[in-house]
Amino acid sequence: MSDQIQLIKIILDYVEQYSKSHKNDGIESFTHFLNEQVFEKNDIPARNLNKDEFHKENYNNYKRYAEVEFSTLLTNLYRFAKHYIKKAFQNTEIRTIDEFGFLATLIRQESLQKKDLINQHFLETSSGSEILKRLYSKGFIKESRDENDKRAKLVSLTPKGKEVIMNSFDQMYRVSEIIIGNLTDEELKQSLKIFNKLSDFHKNIDRNDKSSDLNKIYHKYISQDES
Template sequence: MSDNLNLLRNIIDYLESYQNEVGNFDLREFSIYLKDRVLNSEKQSTSGSFNTNNFSNYKQYQEVEFSTLLTGLYRFAKHYSKKAFANTSINSIDEFGFLATLLKDGTLLKNELINKNLIEISSGSEIIKRLTKGGFIDEIADEKDKRAKRINISEKGRIEIMKAFAEMHKVSEIVIGNLDSAEITEALSIFNKLTFYHNHIHETDRNSNLNELHSKYVSSRK
């Protein structure tokens, strides 16, 4: 009960500050005000340097909590995806991604297909082997370079990917959870910004080691 009372007192204090600063009361505006004040307060109290001895309180480091939550969301999505593929011949989200990319972009070089799906060459090659063996894709010689292989989705692959689309749409609806339309729009804006940022790193510095990446993209902006 004491925790509830302390929480209520904190909310009342924020409410009084809101009324003094804004002058009117609107529940939606107050919720935004409260969110900004609480998050800003947490951000200001966060230490500028990461302390490895304080790993149990990782939530005080926004970048660590963000990465942890993002990884967890990916695992949830991966779990739901397995259920979506239960009634198809597709076995993984990576196989689905390869087929969806070919359906959208048409014939691609082997390396192009792998790079578009952000997968290591060795892992991507194994996925291509499985899809070829299953009859979902065809490998053909490139007209300009006979040594290179182009990948094309087969009719069987088209049938399977179309079957999976309906189930994957259900997955998408589950993944967005209880976000409203405005929150989804805001999240998409943030994720698109991050995707553009990391695509640039992937295209220009994918072979750099972690310290080189940190020095170039993190330390340089502090």
Template sequence: MQKEQILQVLDWLEAYGPEEGEQLSPKAFGLWLQRQTGEGANSSPESNIDGLISMHLGFMANYAAFYGRRVFKGSELYSFTDWAFLATLSQAGAMTKSALIQANILEKSTGTEVIKRLHRQQFIREEPNPEDRRARLVLLSEKGRAVLQEANERVFPLGKIITGTLSEKEKQSLLRILQKLHAFHAPLFKAKDDEKFWELFRQNLP
């Protein structure tokens, strides 16, 4: 059996959970697997592959968070999200708080807490917004820039771990797919349009 096939089976085993009171058995697992892969009598292959893609994207987010906690242990940064905020400011320069939060795909309340934490640590500073006197811009402080540079030495090897055994060609292909998904989801997230979301949801009901 190929290594990739073994890893796939391990992924399925990790995702499988017996019903309460049900004993783990090859037969029960086989029936569950048929449903997941669209091979059951009442299965829809199209809907199952969408579900499996969503599940594995969730797995990848969990793996990244798992590794990130270890990479930043002992660091001045709290999490991978803190690094992402600083990296965004490093690339984009001064931004409004809302734009910074949007750029990192976070809810406003969660993103505001990240900004407050980075400000307390003096990794970012604020300045007046020349286009809006009521608003403030946030930007990297010198301390934040130094912390970011140190953190980059941890993050870049982490990226190599997360992409695993993918070849360069596979990485390019995966990046194009993820960018396409991002282009689809970003406007929905930015608009915070619940009506549009539920309209899409109803369109995709079986």
């Protein structure tokens, strides 16, 4: 009984903390708050890369290494997504997810310098320029002078480009629902938190060490060993 009373006291402490920073948002909001307090703010030990040293001879048992299995599953999910996206574009003039991404960005931000649009999608300049050429040749985008930077060109949607991207949104949303698959709402929320954390990690590398070799990236961001 004493353990139960202690547990109730702990929960009441969390309720008091929650009430100071939240309005009466309901049990679901409190559950998220409790999850953050209990699981994310505790001293969870960092992942120990040397706990199960990698041996390439174990290639038949790759699931022994969580890092390898995670990367494999992520790659497979990307391939599944590409397959569904290809189906979504079958009856449109859009051919790739990058073309769709450029158009979707321009419908939100109206006009951007070419380099800014390319950088937002984490593409090499040459690859991004080829996408822009294709969109321009299809009549989806137009160029104009940037009054704030005479050396740069702005790109924006044409009426045709806007029509094409708007007509593709329904199918792409359907793709998103298929990709999410059988995840519950709670699992989806947790997945978004995890993937946003991982995305921020890689954006930092992209900003600061995009041209660095793989070993430097590994030692700087993973092993913390500069030797």
